Amino acid sequence: MARLRVLTGITTTGTPHLGNYAGAIRPAVEASRRAEVDAFYFMADYHALIKSDDPARIERSRLEIAATWLAAGLDPHTVTFYRQSDVPEIPELCWFLTCVTAKGLLNRAHAYKAAVDKNAEAGEDADAGVTAGLYMYPVLMAADILAFDAHKVPVGRDQIQHIEMARDIGQRFNHLYGGEFFVLPEVVIEEQVATLPGLDGRKMSKSYDNTIPLFAGGAKALREAVMRIVTDSRLPGEPKDPDSASLFTLFRAFASEAETAAFRQALLEGIGWGEAKQVLFERLESQIAPMRERYDALVAKPAQIEEILQEGARKARAIATPKLAVLREAIGLRSMATVPVSAAGGKAEKAADKPPRFASFRDEDGRFRFRLLAADGEELLLSSAFADPKAAGLMQKRIKSLGAAAAVVQLTSHGLLLELDGEPVASSPEHADAQARDRALERLREALDRLAQA
Ligand code: TRP
Numbered sequence: 140m141a142r143l144r145v146l147t148g149i150t151t152t153g154t155p156h157l158g159n160y161a162g163a164i165r166p167a168v169e170a171s172r173r174a175e176v177d178a179f180y181f182m183a184d185y186h187a188l189i190k191s192d193d194p195a196r197i198e199r200s201r202l203e204i205a206a207t208w209l210a211a212g213l214d215p216h217t218v219t220f221y222r223q224s225d226v227p228e229i230p231e232l233c234w235f236l237t238c239v240t241a242k243g244l245l246n247r248a249h250a251y252k253a254a255v256d257k258n259a260e261a262g263e264d265a266d267a268g269v270t271a272g273l274y275m276y277p278v279l280m281a282a283d284i285l286a287f288d289a290h291k292v293p294v295g296r297d298q299i300q301h302i303e304m305a306r307d308i309g310q311r312f313n314h315l316y317g318g319e320f321f322v323l324p325e326v327v328i329e330e331q332v333a334t335l336p337g338l339d340g341r342k343m344s345k346s347y348d349n350t351i352p353l354f355a356g357g358a359k360a361l362r363e364a365v366m367r368i369v370t371d372s373r374l375p376g377e378p379k380d381p382d383s384a385s386l387f388t389l390f391r392a393f394a395s396e397a398e399t400a401a402f403r404q405a406l407l408e409g410i411g412w413g414e415a416k417q418v419l420f421e422r423l424e425s426q427i428a429p430m431r432e433r434y435d436a437l438v439a440k441p442a443q444i445e446e447i448l449q450e451g452a453r454k455a456r457a458i459a460t461p462k463l464a465v466l467r468e469a470i471g472l473r474s475m476a477t478v479p480v481s482a483a484g485g486k487a488e489k490a491a492d493k494p495p496r497f498a499s500f501r502d503e504d505g506r507f508r509f510r511l512l513a514a515d516g517e518e519l520l521l522s523s524a525f526a527d528p529k530a531a532g533l534m535q536k537r538i539k540s541l542g543a544a545a546a547v548v549q550l551t552s553h554g555l556l557l558e559l560d561g562e563p564v565a566s567s568p569e570h571a572d573a574q575a576r577d578r579a580l581e582r583l584r585e586a587l588d589r590l591a592q593a
Contacts, residue, residue, distance in 0.1 A: 145176050145327075146289035148183035148223065148280070151200040152190050155207045156350035157423070158335040158343030161392045164211050166332050167293065171218045178218040179287050179455070180208065182448075185223045185230070185279060189272040205444050207353065210434035221451030223283060228459035233275075233282035235466060239311050240278050241544045248277050249300050281305035285312075286459045288322040293329060302326035303550075306577075311543075314581050316469045323577075333392040336385035338367050351389075354434045358424055365420040366413075375411030386412070390419050393426055494593055495519065495586035497535050499528075507531040511538065511565070511586065519583045520557055520565040534564060542591035543584035555580055 147167060155164065171178035182204055187197055201222065213220060223229055245251065251274055258267045277300075284292055284305045292302050302324055309321035334342055337349030344350070351364040368386055373379055381387040381403045391399045406415065437444055467473070493514040502508050506524035509531055513519055520538075525531040537559060549556040553576050555567035567583065570576040 142175055142177040143291060144179060144287060144289045144322075145170060145291045145293065146179040146181075146284055146287055146324075147293050148181050148186065148283055149204055149208075150183045150190065151187040151197060151204050153200060153345050154203050154355055155353050156343060156345070157353050157389075158337065158350060160207075160211065160353050161333040161335050162295070163332075164208060166329055168208070168212045170293070171213060179289065180213065180218055180220050181226075181283070181451075181455070182222045183280075183283065186276065189270065189276055202438060202441055202444065203355075205448060206434050206437040209437055209444070209447070210354070210430045212430075215447045215451060219451055219454045220447065221455045222448050225448065225452035226286070226455050226459055228456065228463045229279075229282050229286055231463055232286050232459075232466065233279050235470060236281050236285070236308050236312065237275065237278050239315055240281075240308050241311075241546075243545060243547055244304060244307065245274055245277060247547075248274075248304070249297070250276060277301050277304040278308065281308045284324050285309045285321045286462060287455070288462075289324045290322060291327045292324045293327040296328060299326050299328070310577065310581060311584070314584060318469065320466060320469060333388075335392055336388050338364065338385075339369050340385045353427065354431045357431065358428065361423060361427065362420050365416050365423070368416065368419075370412040370415075373412070375414070376409045378409050379406040379412070379415070381406045386415055386419055390422055393422050398422070494589050497539075499531065499535075509535055511583075513582055513586055517582070518568055519579070519586055520555075520567055522565045523563065534559075538565070538587070539590045539593075541587055543587040546584070546587050548580060548583065550576065550580070552576075555583060557583075 147163075149163070167178070167180060170176055171180070182201055184197065184201055187200065191197055205220075208220065209215070251269065254269050254273065255265045258265055258269075280301045281304060284302070285308070292305075294302065303326070306323045309323050313320050335351075337343035337347055338351065339347065339349045341347050341349060351368075352360050356363075368389070370384065370386060371379075384406065387402065387406060390402050394402065402415075402418065405418070410418075495511060495513050497509050498512055499507065499509040502524060504524070506526055507528045507530070508524050509522045510518050511520040511522075522531065522534060525534065538557070541559075547558040549558060549563070553569045553572065555576065556563045557565040567576075567579055570579055
């Protein structure tokens with residue numbers, strides 16, 4: 140049975156906290172133990188450079204994160220566990236992908252757009268303080284994923300767009316070079332995974348400064364953090380509402396159903412908050428203590444971690460190196476010692492069929508519209524309605540010279556929307572499913588390129 144390749148990256152900037160553990164590390168370690176899963180987990184330390192120019196912080200975070208994952212039970216023999224920066228094929232692929240990625244696609248990336256919006260608000264230049272690294276973030280991430288032909292990529296919701304872009308970029312490369320070079324990855328959002336509240340009740344996050352440490356500071360720091368969890372002012376003896384207490388949510392994420400039911404009962408019966416915090420602390424500590432012991436032992440022997448990661452890089456490169464050889468060959472970076480290929484080979488043959496065409500018509504309301512039809516007559520797009528035939532003609536002209544790279548195509552659940560100047564100007568028919576839609580997108584892109592070349 141072909142195993143499912145599940146890949147995810149961890150940006151190495153911070154120190155893992157309890158929320159990272161319950162929300163990402165624990166489920167990933169569990170998934171890696173399933174027989175059908177071929178897990179690729181890596182430290183995205185090139186991505187970390189986008190966020191931090193502090194070498195000490197990068198170094199410390201890489202060590203802490205590697206030790207945390209290993210202490211949490213990740214088995215480097217069954218999982219390919221590596222550092223991005225130990226796999227030179229990733230930045231190499233990143234460049235290949237950069238050259239097929241529409242700049243317009245990157246303009247729409249949430250993280251970049253947020254930076255631009257912030258600048259606009261502050262009355263600054265749109266790109267003030269924005270590095271090319273931030274701008275290229277999605278392409279590097281696409282390289283991380285596509286280099287290994289990952290099927291599934293478990294991430295947080297904030298990363299969904301990046302996975303969609305990886306698909307887009309991979310598909311574009313496949314299309315341009317005429318082959319199935321890359322598996323198109325699917326995003327996995329683990330709905331049932333715990334999102335933990337932080338000390339103040341908001342989602343636990345470094346950016347809110349409300350985290351509970353996982354290992355840092357030992358049992359003492361864990362206990363101190365638990366004692367700082369915000370509660371309401373109900374006194375001992377007064378019934379507490381478990382469902383509005385972060386204390387309870389945290390407990391539940393680390394306890395069995397029976398323990399959870401007992402804790403709920405205790406709150407309803409008026410256990411004091413101080414005592415409840417002690418119960419929570421003990422529950423957490425009983426799970427964390429053995430991991431912390433392994434963690435401390437690992438951190439004390441960085442050379443051992445280094446060796447594990449080097450072995451991981453060897454396994455990763457055993458896949459990425461031959462993959463990049465195929466890609467280099469495909470894009471024309473070939474050895475000159477082999478037989479030269481004719482200048483007309485490859486692409487020209489692929490596009491030897493008839494060009495796509497426009498078909499104009501008037502709709503029932505007497506307005507002017509047109510369709511873009513593929514060479515075989517398939518309807519690719521139907522334009523919006525124009526009152527004036529000249530406007531419809533001008534729109535055809537613009538679409539004709541657009542080319543796929545400059546086309547902004549929004550995906551709807553089963554269809555495509557072509558946008559110009561931020562406005563939808565034409566739409567595809569509704570397709571049976573997302574795969575059919577994705578294939579139609581490829582045909583549309585092909586047609587747009589054909590038109591632009593004519
Ligand atoms: N950007 C991801 C995050 O911040 C980390 C990451 C980098 C990643 N490369 C990846 C995740 C590839 C999944 C696949 O969470």
